Amino acid sequence: MEEIQSILVGLELLSAAADTFDEATENAVRAFQQSRGIGVDGLVGPETWQALDGARWKLGARTLYHSVPTSLVGEDVRALQERLLEMGFDSGRADAIYGPRTARAVAQFQREVGLTPDGSCGPQTMKALRRLGRKVVGGRPQWLREAEAFRQSGSSLVGKTIVIDPGHGGAEDPGVIVPDGPLRWTEADLAFDFANRLEGRLLAAGMRVHLTRGPSPARPMTSQERASLANSLGADLFISLHLDGQESPAADGVATYHYGTGSGLTSTVGERLANLVQREIVVRTGMRDCRIHAKTWELLRLTRMPAVRVDLGYLTSPADRERLIDPAFREQVVEAILAAVQRMYFPVEADVPTGSIDVRQLRLALASRNA
Numbered sequence: 001m002e003e004i005q006s007i008l009v010g011l012e013l014l015s016a017a018a019d020t021f022d023e024a025t026e027n028a029v030r031a032f033q034q035s036r037g038i039g040v041d042g043l044v045g046p047e048t049w050q051a052l053d054g055a056r057w058k059l060g061a062r063t064l065y066h067s068v069p070t071s072l073v074g075e076d077v078r079a080l081q082e083r084l085l086e087m088g089f090d091s092g093r094a095d096a097i098y099g100p101r102t103a104r105a106v107a108q109f110q111r112e113v114g115l116t117p118d119g120s121c122g123p124q125t126m127k128a129l130r131r132l133g134r135k136v137v138g139g140r141p142q143w144l145r146e147a148e149a150f151r152q153s154g155s156s157l158v159g160k161t162i163v164i165d166p167g168h169g170g171a172e173d174p175g176v177i178v179p180d181g182p183l184r185w186t187e188a189d190l191a192f193d194f195a196n197r198l199e200g201r202l203l204a205a206g207m208r209v210h211l212t213r214g215p216s217p218a219r220p221m222t223s224q225e226r227a228s229l230a231n232s233l234g235a236d237l238f239i240s241l242h243l244d245g246q247e248s249p250a251a252d253g254v255a256t257y258h259y260g261t262g263s264g265l266t267s268t269v270g271e272r273l274a275n276l277v278q279r280e281i282v283v284r285t286g287m288r289d290c291r292i293h294a295k296t297w298e299l300l301r302l303t304r305m306p307a308v309r310v311d312l313g314y315l316t317s318p319a320d321r322e323r324l325i326d327p328a329f330r331e332q333v334v335e336a337i338l339a340a341v342q343r344m345y346f347p348v349e350a351d352v353p354t355g356s357i358d359v360r361q362l363r364l365a366l367a368s369r370n371a
């Protein structure tokens, strides 16, 4: 009982431990249960006890690993998951449970910082995370660090080759079509507009940019043709742009796809790019998050560089469509993709929180560099 009270004191739900399970303790337990979505009864049953036990762990206080059959649970796991997500590693929902997906994200992080990718979070991994941890604190110093990150790695986009692939195209392959009064919106045209805007922004950032097609190709292009074009150019990155469509107007949101079988075999760099693109778009636009998904589509399978396909909302959703046809909104999406591409070239240690890159600042920094 003293233990319960001391945990509650540590969580600042109780001001002092008492000798007995008094009313103040019971209220603190209720407040705790409410905050964790546990049935609120003021009693410490097994579920509440497990949550209380997990709540006392601060990140770094113990080694975290994927334990079978009972997973490690705790606030330290949640803190780790949130940090991984923030850095573009897909640890799944921050549910405070150290499952296989969290272990996989930790391994991916370890690989990027040059540690043995064993998927467990011990002192070395914690040290690498702690170096990054300082960046996650808000306020002025963080902005200065971000500016420093721009200064140091901003120009590394220069000379990199990126292929942008507007989906569909031409009279025979318009993609999703939605009539709108006298107008007719097509996926192919909007995808090209997105690609065109993105091309301008990436060129300004110093990248070599190629589009797989013009505004209206004479005949439909196959996935194979698009992929081999990117391969022959020796592209560093490949981003395919589509819109989605469904019979139900209720379907909406953005989703990003990378190469993978869904059963573990995955392009880790492609997955990271997918995560960054997805998170930047969702955070900056507030569109529904339809998550990232591993697919073995030809386009993703045949391209020999990190490749993603983004479905930038549903043309068939009145809510998404209203935004998609607004050029200012398309510019916002393009800015999000640009930020994601930029983050791909930050060393993991210099990465910044999602939604924090001001691409205008980046452009100014590059302009002053090249002047």
Ligand SMILES: [Zn+2]
Residues within 6 Å of the ligand: 167, 168, 175, 176, 187, 242, 243
């Ligand atoms: Zn499409």
